[in-house]
Amino acid sequence: MRARRRRATTSLRSSCATTASEHVTTMQARTTIRLKNRLAELERVAGALAEFARQQRLATKVAFDLGLAVDEVLTNVMRYAYDGEAEREITVHVGRDGAAVTVEIADDGRPFDPRTIGAADVSSPLADRAVGGLGMHLVRALMDDVEYRREHGKNVLRMTKTLAPTSPPAEPTRTDLEITDTRIDGVTVLAIAGRLHGRNADALEARLVAAPDAGATRLVLDLAALDYVSSAGLRVVLVAAKRLHGSGALALAAPKDFIRAVLDVAGVAAVVTIHPDRAAAIAHARGAPQ
Structure with missing residues (x-):
């Protein structure tokens, strides 16, 4: 996968909050998060996704799966998409359309389709098992659809999660x-x-x-x-x-x-x-x- 960047724009209803590092706007069921390509930013992304899940009353497993998929993609981008230490911006768009939630992640790192990553080994005996390489495997398994395109000089990964007809909403969780x-x-x-x-x-x-x-x-x-x-x-x-x-x-x-x-x-x-x-x-x- 690849890395992401700078701030956060969150759309959920009609609240607005601004700090030196993020801008959050909320309206209806759409959230945009802008972040820097720094791993420390991932906690803020997780918080924004948790708030989206809470306001949309998403089931605990759906909220977990979305958070994990976004975390894995962004971690990969931050570690492998860029050369050097230059600060760049990554954008995460999250939206709900009826019975589906979509997440679109865009970065301007080197062209790369994460879907080309080979399958992870999850079946070999323990002695022969590699201990890494599970990130994209989890994304494929947890999301219902994963699409990639290169657009306007950016990698754009779109993930879709279908919602169950009735599920209890996610419970608040600790962050540490x-x-x-x-x-x-x-x-x-x-x-x-x-x-x-x-x-x-x-x-x-x-x-x-x-x-x-x-x-x-x-x-x-x-x-x-x-x-x-x-x-x-x-x-x-x-x-x-x-x-x-x-x-x-x-x-x-x-x-x-x-x-x-x-x-x-x-x-x-x-x-x-x-x-x-x-x-x-x-x-x-x-x-x-x-």
Whole structure:
């Protein structure tokens, strides 16, 4: 994929807010976000999308899927579309038309159709599995349609998500990441709450990589309070699973339904056991052979 840029223009009804780095305009069911090609901007984009989802009463899974797809595309653009450190602008248009939500992302980086990215490996045994390259795979799986065009010197990616006839609206979620650890019956349990993405996944990876060196070879990740995970977070889980493969145990516990769906799509569920609650995951980790 590619990178994006500068500010934010949000259309939802009739409110207007301006800061030094963003301009937000709201009217009806259309939102335009302008941002800089800086990863730090992605949190602001996530907030604008969450507000759009709230005002449109989108279902939790729809809001999650849209947020994840936009995050993956923008992260790719920011990392690979531009040469040098020059500040550029990326535009994200979000709109609802009846039973569908569309997102159109435009950047003036080098020409690139992200649909040409090869399929991710989500089926090989853990020992042979690559731990990255899941971003566009997730976008294809979560969106109902993905189109690309080169127009007026810009890459334009258009994604469409069809809405279910009736679904409960998304609940508010926390925006930070919190990791707490507990030792239970010889098993180290890391409870992960909030949002896990490319801007904070290193914190979890550092904990997981250090655990075996400290003698913690039986690990459980309690995902009950995890509201969001990107391909960067999935990569960390796979890194930990590979590190403990044959010399320890890793189990996941209590993911929300939409998180579980992404774990399935990414092939994580095929190589890491997932349990309905913490107790079952701990029992598995305790009994797993080393």
